[in-house]
Amino acid sequence: LCGAKLSEGVFVGSFLSMSSTAVVVKFLVEQNSNNALHGQVTIGTLILQDCAVGLLFALLPVLGGNSGLLQGMVSMGKLLLVLSIYLTVTSILSWSFVPRFLKLMIQLSSQTNELYQLAAVAFCLLSAWCSDKLGLSLELGSFMAGVMISTTDFAKHTLDQVEPIRNLFAALFLSSIGMLIHVHFLWNHVDILLASVILVIIVKTAVGTIVTKLFGYSMRTSFLVGVSLAQIGEFAFVLLSRASNLHLVEGKMYLLLLGTTALSLVTTPLLFKLIPNVMNLGILLHWFPSEGTPRSEAHRGLRF
Structure with a gap:
């Protein structure tokens, strides 16, 4: 509709559909919402998006005209096979290796916690590195490392140990976003940038709400x-x-997509802070029920 090529439109659509696993999960955990129904649905959606990153990388040469459709389909097929193997291996490691490894690290670090912290971070980095080398995303590897640890009896202890490091990485991540900003260009096009960010937030909220509602969840x-x-x-x-x-x-x-992405990430903390006020307004206007989530909806959520 805007005169761009179809391939560029497909890329921009795929690009805008991605959401931030790191930022969203961090705020869900801080608000103790990661185990709530909406938190579980959100995290599940983010996992699927991370799995799709490798497929998007395989599709880019096709969209860019550097490879044929058949070659692109073959690349996507290979990535799906690699993804299946990777998930199978991590599933096996989660009950065969990870518990023994963490137990050993606890025994070795009985006098100090630094060794256990180092081992936990190294394990996560190793998982992320392996995922990246296999053509999958770093985020998927990091997430799977967390999933493997969460299946053990040492999940709470590990989370307590790595929390200071997690906050440090979060600060570095937000700083790196600021470094990507082209201030001069964005200042000259601030009206377009703000309109783009607002449009992204409104459209993604509407689409996410509608799709989730179609699966039988409550409006809330x-x-x-x-x-x-x-x-x-x-x-x-x-x-x-x-x-x-x-x-x-x-x-x-x-530059516009770069600025829109960065600004949308920066405004995410504000959105999460506004959620309680919006929910209270929705209850007053009878958009959402005032009581908790019904049991039947929770059961549907477990099958989602």
Whole structure:
């Protein structure tokens, strides 16, 4: 509709559909909502998005005109096979190796916690590195490391030990986003940038709410899921860089997408702080029920 090529439109649509696993999960945990129904649905959606990152990388050369459709389909098939093998291996390791490894680290670090912290971080980095080398995303590898640890009896202890490091990494992550900003360009196009961010938040919230509602969840849960996914994911920076190298997006479009992504991530903390006020307003206007989630909905959520 805006005169862009179809391939560029497909990329931008895929690009905008990504949400931030790192930022969203962090705030869900801080608000003790990660085990709530909307938190579980949100995290599940984020996992599927992370799994799709590798497929998007395989699709980029096709969209950029550097490879044929058949070659792109073969690459996607290979990635699906690698993903299946990777998930199978992590599932086996979660009950065969990880508990013994963590137990050994606890025994060795009885006098000090530094060794256990180092081992936990090294394990997560190793999982992320393996995932990246297999052509999958770093986020997926990091997430699977956390899942493997969560299946053991040492999950709570590990979380307590790595929390200070997690906060440090979160600060570095937000700082790196600021370094990507092209201030001069964004200042000259601040009206377009703000309109783009607002449009992304509104559209992604609406789409997320509608899709979740179609699966039988209440309007309250659906809205919370929609708002939680109303930003562009940090891995979009890598996709955007790759697309730029393939000349799929260039010039002002590249800078605009870069700025929109960064600003949407920066505004996510504000959105999470506004959620209680919006929910209270929704209850007053009878958009959402005032009582808790019905049991039947929770059962449907377990099957989602």
